[in-house]
Amino acid sequence: MNERISPFSPPTPWSVRTKRTARQAAMKSWLEGMVYLVPSLLLFGVFLFYPLGRTMYLSVFHTDYQGQPTEFAGLAHFVALLQDASFWHSLKATILFAVLTVPTTVVISFGLALLVHERRKGMGIFRTIFASTMGMSVGVASVIWMFMYNPAIGIINRLLSAIGGSPVSWLLDPDTALYAVAAATIWMNIGLTFLLLLAGLQNIDPSLYESARITGMSYWRQLWTVTVPLLSPTLFFVTTVSLIQALQTFGQIDFLTKGGPVEATNVFVYAIYREAFVNYQFGSASAQAIVLFLIIALVTFLQFRFAERKVHYQ
Amino acid sequence: MRTARATAHYVLLCLCSVVILFPVAYALLMSLMDGAAILSGRLWPENWTLVNYEAAFQQAPLGRYLWNSFFVAFMITLGRLIVSSLAAFAFVFLRFPGRDRWFYICIATMLVPWEATVIPNFLTIQALGWTNRYVGLIVPFWAMAFGIFLLRQQFKQIPHELYEEAQLSGIGNFRFFCRVVLPLSKTSLVTLAVYSFLDAWNMYLWPLLVTNDDRVRTVQIGLKQLQTQEIASSWGVVMAAAVIAMLPTLLLLFAGQKQLRKGLMQGAIQ
Amino acid sequence: MAFLELVEVTKSYGGKKSAVENVNAAIESGEFFVLVGPSGCGKSTILRLIAGLEPLTSGYVLIDGQVANDWPPHARRLSMVFQNYALYPHLTVEQNMRIALQAQKIPKEEQVKRCMEAAELLGLTDVLHRKPRELSGGQRQRVALGRAIVAQTPLCLMDEPLSNLDAKLRAKMRSELRRLQRQLGMTVIYVTHDQTEAMTMADRMMILHDGRPQQIGSPLDVYNSPDNTFVASFIGTPPMNLAEAHVLDHSLLLQNERPIRLMRRSLPKAERVIVGLRPEHIEPAELGGESMAVKVSHIEWLGNETLVTFELAKNLYWTARWNGQWRIRLGEVVPLAFDEQALLFFDERGKRIGTPSIKREEVRIRQ
Numbered sequence: 001m002n003e004r005i006s007p008f009s010p011p012t013p014w015s016v017r018t019k020r021t022a023r024q025a026a027m028k029s030w031l032e033g034m035v036y037l038v039p040s041l042l043l044f045g046v047f048l049f050y051p052l053g054r055t056m057y058l059s060v061f062h063t064d065y066q067g068q069p070t071e072f073a074g075l076a077h078f079v080a081l082l083q084d085a086s087f088w089h090s091l092k093a094t095i096l097f098a099v100l101t102v103p104t105t106v107v108i109s110f111g112l113a114l115l116v117h118e119r120r121k122g123m124g125i126f127r128t129i130f131a132s133t134m135g136m137s138v139g140v141a142s143v144i145w146m147f148m149y150n151p152a153i154g155i156i157n158r159l160l161s162a163i164g165g166s167p168v169s170w171l172l173d174p175d176t177a178l179y180a181v182a183a184a185t186i187w188m189n190i191g192l193t194f195l196l197l198l199a200g201l202q203n204i205d206p207s208l209y210e211s212a213r214i215t216g217m218s219y220w221r222q223l224w225t226v227t228v229p230l231l232s233p234t235l236f237f238v239t240t241v242s243l244i245q246a247l248q249t250f251g252q253i254d255f256l257t258k259g260g261p262v263e264a265t266n267v268f269v270y271a272i273y274r275e276a277f278v279n280y281q282f283g284s285a286s287a288q289a290i291v292l293f294l295i296i297a298l299v300t301f302l303q304f305r306f307a308e309r310k311v312h313y314q
Numbered sequence: 315m316r317t318a319r320a321t322a323h324y325v326l327l328c329l330c331s332v333v334i335l336f337p338v339a340y341a342l343l344m345s346l347m348d349g350a351a352i353l354s355g356r357l358w359p360e361n362w363t364l365v366n367y368e369a370a371f372q373q374a375p376l377g378r379y380l381w382n383s384f385f386v387a388f389m390i391t392l393g394r395l396i397v398s399s400l401a402a403f404a405f406v407f408l409r410f411p412g413r414d415r416w417f418y419i420c421i422a423t424m425l426v427p428w429e430a431t432v433i434p435n436f437l438t439i440q441a442l443g444w445t446n447r448y449v450g451l452i453v454p455f456w457a458m459a460f461g462i463f464l465l466r467q468q469f470k471q472i473p474h475e476l477y478e479e480a481q482l483s484g485i486g487n488f489r490f491f492c493r494v495v496l497p498l499s500k501t502s503l504v505t506l507a508v509y510s511f512l513d514a515w516n517m518y519l520w521p522l523l524v525t526n527d528d529r530v531r532t533v534q535i536g537l538k539q540l541q542t543q544e545i546a547s548s549w550g551v552v553m554a555a556a557v558i559a560m561l562p563t564l565l566l567l568f569a570g571q572k573q574l575r576k577g578l579m580q581g582a583i584q
Numbered sequence: 585m586a587f588l589e590l591v592e593v594t595k596s597y598g599g600k601k602s603a604v605e606n607v608n609a610a611i612e613s614g615e616f617f618v619l620v621g622p623s624g625c626g627k628s629t630i631l632r633l634i635a636g637l638e639p640l641t642s643g644y645v646l647i648d649g650q651v652a653n654d655w656p657p658h659a660r661r662l663s664m665v666f667q668n669y670a671l672y673p674h675l676t677v678e679q680n681m682r683i684a685l686q687a688q689k690i691p692k693e694e695q696v697k698r699c700m701e702a703a704e705l706l707g708l709t710d711v712l713h714r715k716p717r718e719l720s721g722g723q724r725q726r727v728a729l730g731r732a733i734v735a736q737t738p739l740c741l742m743d744e745p746l747s748n749l750d751a752k753l754r755a756k757m758r759s760e761l762r763r764l765q766r767q768l769g770m771t772v773i774y775v776t777h778d779q780t781e782a783m784t785m786a787d788r789m790m791i792l793h794d795g796r797p798q799q800i801g802s803p804l805d806v807y808n809s810p811d812n813t814f815v816a817s818f819i820g821t822p823p824m825n826l827a828e829a830h831v832l833d834h835s836l837l838l839q840n841e842r843p844i845r846l847m848r849r850s851l852p853k854a855e856r857v858i859v860g861l862r863p864e865h866i867e868p869a870e871l872g873g874e875s876m877a878v879k880v881s882h883i884e885w886l887g888n889e890t891l892v893t894f895e896l897a898k899n900l901y902w903t904a905r906w907n908g909q910w911r912i913r914l915g916e917v918v919p920l921a922f923d924e925q926a927l928l929f930f931d932e933r934g935k936r937i938g939t940p941s942i943k944r945e946e947v948r949i950r951q
Binding site for chain 1: 408
């Protein structure tokens with residue numbers, strides 16, 4: 001049932017008006033939206049998409065010292081890479097470095113997060129202490145650890161000799177260098193990982209623990225049946241972030257070992273840096289950069305897919 | 315039983331703290347000893363001295379490096395906040411054709427590691443004549459997918475009715491953005507600011523490539539210089555410089571730790 | 585000419601069924617017009633279409649006789665009170681009321697003046713410098729109202745503005761809102777799912793169901809003379825009693841089971857109908873005569889009146905509303921009489937047959 005309304009005559013046929021005004025309105029809203037997006041899109045275009053494309057382009061060219069492409073190389077750089085022992089060596093070093101740092105960082109940080117995620121006095125202080133390494137820049141952390149690793153006067157060898165061991169040239173020995181850098185890296189990365197995991201723990205509904213306590217679950221059982229499953233998205237996220245970070249390691253290497261000794265710590269990004277900015281082989285370095293991009297894109301993509309499924313699952 | 319558990323807990327916490335804090339404490343102690351004491355391998359200074367700090371400022375333009383780092387990190391942070399919040403605002407509140415497509419493009423940038431683009435970026439900066447200038451250290455880092463993503467999550471929490479009310483009463487989009495959206499998103503903005511500042515302060519590869527002049531060099535590169543020059547001879551000076559270089563970020567972290575913890579989670583896990 | 589007109593207003597979101605279809609209405613200046621219906625009936629959508637927050641699929645919105653379809657929201661000169669009030673949480677009450685005026689570049693003295701007047705009117709003078717979270721639900725509601733008042737727009741849209749208040753405050757605010765609206769001469773379009781709210785507040789109301797308008801009229805018109813079974817059962821608590829019936833000579837057979845003899849009422853010509861009767865038209869009777877004996881299945885004592893539910897036929901429960909307190913036991917058999925003149929007839933599809941049975945004059949006398 002409807003109401004009678006006063007007669008009126010619309011100015012122009014409705015369909016004509018809607019189409020035109022709708023187009024105008026869409027144009028106006030598009031323009032306004034783009035005003036807000038232009039800074040981001042422009043910057044992404046100039047400093048991300050263009051260079052990514054350029055890297056791909058350079059990777060199939062020979063280049064001169066200025067980085068200008070001279071001669072089409074096709075897949076020659078990639079083929080050369082695959083046949084190059086030092087490429088495989090650097091890939092191996094990177095993977096070993098990731099394996100050494102990522103699980104250790106996550107496990108230690110998780111432990112620390114569990115320790116402070118209790119309702120006791122003074123947790124704020126410990127929280128601050130454990131997060132503090134996040135405030136350590138790569139330069140600061142590196143020089144401190146370098147000194148600690150010093151074979152003659154560093155604290156580590158002092159302690160070693162105090163308990164009767166023989167001194168080790170931590171950063172100069174190909175067998176120990178990567179492990180030494182990994183230890184420093186773990187220390188550096190604990191802060192952020194800890195902070196993220198703690199935030200994840202604090203997001204868990206406390207009533208779940210209350211109900212677990214009522215049923216008389218022990219601490220360890222609660223950990224396995226409540227904490228770990230509910231924290232798994234965060235754990236996964238933190239692991240992938242650490243993994244990506246490990247694959248991009250550069251600063252510590254440049255400070256502590258410069259990729260040596262005998263390429264023992266020549267991880268991926270350091271190898272790219274050397275190839276491009278020491279050897280001026282921009283084409284070949286670009287090919288390596290593309291490989292890095294593909295690996296990291298794959299890891300990130302998997303993280304997104306997994307996270308998406310997790311969200312639906314919850 | 316209860317107190318025993320509590321004691322064990324605190325003992326464990328203290329042990330962990332000692333391990334975590336040890337390198338920092340070690341650096342601090344070394345920086346307060348003279349060269350002979352360091353070489354003798356002492357852990358606790360016999361004579362407390364500030365000579366290393368004086369030396370650090372004399373031997374290298376440490377003050378300049380610190381200022382450069384501060385300025386660069388501050389400008390990167392400010393730029394990121396502006397650029398990211400504008401984009402996030404468009405993605406949340408404005409309706410326009412192609413919006414979602416642009417969003418996916420922005421998110422896709424997370425797939426690209428900065429290192430994979432560093433070679434052409436270096437060439438671009440060279441071509442623009444931005445080497446050895448602040449602008450070359452700052453501008454490339456303004457756009458940031460994580461920032462857009464984090465702020466978008468935050469903006470989505472703002473009730474849409476507020477936006478509709480603004481539209482009805484003739485409050486324009488930009489005014490709404492400045493007067494309502496930004497003030498309501500303080501936590502996330504602070505989170506992003508702290509994170510960005512730490513990130514920018516920590517930057518190493520890029521300043522290494524685009525600066526070779528003390529006037530614009532950041533403190534990270536300064537440390538590297540100092541370390542290469544001073545090796546073996548005066549570790550105390552290097553440690554003093556390290557202590558000074560860690561102070562700003564440590565203070566920032568202490569101040570912003572809580573916000574960071576709350577805000578990062580919001581962006582990381584939906 | 586009406587102040588606001590909706591002409592064949594339709595909105596669809598691309599699905600098969602449109603959210604709002606073919607709505608026509610003419611709202612006069614100073615009117616309190618209520619859109620009422622169950623949730624999901626499209627009433628809020630209509631409001632948003634009027635406000636310009638969403639574009640129409642087809643039809644026209646006319647403001648002061650001009651087609652306003654393409655006007656942006658702020659050009660329509662209307663204000664809106666949202667269900668959750670949409671107060672800016674970081675601004676004080678005063679700032680909340682003034683932010684829109686600032687955007688419109690109204691002089692500062694004028695802003696302050698309007699703000700003070702509204703605060704005075706709403707009893708908010710003491711809380712002008714507080715933030716929304718420091719206010720009670722009722723105060724927040726008033727601030728939202730205050731914002732609409734200071735805007736001094738001729739039209740105010742209200743989307744379930746009272747539904748976040750507790751029952752007692754809600755009842756109080758109903759009359760307060762009406763008083764204010766009359767005092768300020770505002771035109772209000774008010775959306776609610778609560779038929780009591782609609783009945784008690786509206787000058788006129790539109791009942792909506794599934795995006796389609798069912799009836800427009802004053803509360804009493806709609807109550808006494810519903811156009812279809814949906815309106816009949818939606819308006820009034822307890823709702824109108826309905827039953828399918830066969831039409832026989834001088835009697836109805838409810839659900840093939842319960843015959844009712846009608847002495848003073850002519851019957852519709854259809855074979856099958858739906859009959860409706862308001863609870864207050866079922867009266868207690870003496871045994872014998874024209875009364876009907878039914879078994880009581882549920883009783884509610886409300887103090888001033890008693891609701892008696894009885895099983896009229898298998899699975900057909902009707903409710904009667906009697907004044908006073910009746911001591912009846914469950915399962916007791918009681919005699920009843922129906923007010924034949926009050927019986928309403930609907931066809932099998934639920935549409936009303938025939939003319940209103942209660943004449944206007946009669947209504948006035950009862951008032």
